Amino acid sequence: MTDRSDSPAYLALPQSARGVLAAIEQAIGGGDSASVSYLSFMLDHRIPQKVVPSALQMLVNLGLIEIERGARGSNVFRLSNRWRGVDEAEARELAREVKPHRTFEKRPEVSRVRVAKLATLKLPKPMTVERRRARRRMPSLSTMPWQDDGL
Numbered sequence: 001m002t003d004r005s006d007s008p009a010y011l012a013l014p015q016s017a018r019g020v021l022a023a024i025e026q027a028i029g030g031g032d033s034a035s036v037s038y039l040s041f042m043l044d045h046r047i048p049q050k051v052v053p054s055a056l057q058m059l060v061n062l063g064l065i066e067i068e069r070g071a072r073g074s075n076v077f078r079l080s081n082r083w084r085g086v087d088e089a090e091a092r093e094l095a096r097e098v099k100p101h102r103t104f105e106k107r108p109e110v111s112r113v114r115v116a117k118l119a120t121l122k123l124p125k126p127m128t129v130e131r132r133r134a135r136r137r138m139p140s141l142s143t144m145p146w147q148d149d150g151l
Contacts (some may be wrong), residue, residue, distance in 0.1 A: 009062040009083035012091035017055035019047050021064060024077045033078040035070050054098050061094040062086060 004010055013021070023045040027034035041047040047055075056075075059065045063082025070076040086094065 004064070004083065007083055007086070008088040008091040009064060009086040009094075012062065012088075012095040013058065013064075014055075014095075016047065016051040017058045019045065020052060020055040021059055023047065024059075024065060025079070028077065028079060033068075033076050035074045035076050037074065058095055058098045061097060062091060 010018075010021075020041065023041055024034065024036055026045075027036045027040075038049055038052055041052050042049050056065075056067065060067060063080050063084075063086055066078045066080045068076045068078065
């Protein structure tokens with residue numbers, strides 16, 4: 001593990017991929033391989049579900065893990081030694097190949113002339129419609145024979 005953390009392949013990993021690798025290493029423990037579900041990444045290790053697929057692809061590209069098909073469609077992870085043959089330039093290129101789960105793009109700048117036009121633009125006032133007031137009616141109750149004044 002100590003020489004893996006100093007390798008160019010490991011240093012090219014973003015923080016999210018390092019967290020996924022640490023979760024896989026923890027699940028493997030002293031064994032040969034382990035199966036870690038996406039739910040386990042999310043609940044046990046607090047790794048967002050959107051991060052996991054790109055991080056796994058990056059770990060496979062850099063040769064840090066191997067993924068095999070397990071029973072019932074689960075993934076079985078195994079640590080790999082292919083990372084030893086990856087140099088610094090290749091590690092940067094392999095890490096860049098994987099599209100991150102979220103990309104940030106610059107918004108197109110709005111020209112100052114357009115902003116000035118929008119500021120001076122006068123919008124029409126909203127139309128108001130006058131409603132009729134409803135008359136409040138008093139409830140009429142029928143009178144009982146014993147309440148009748150004889151009129």
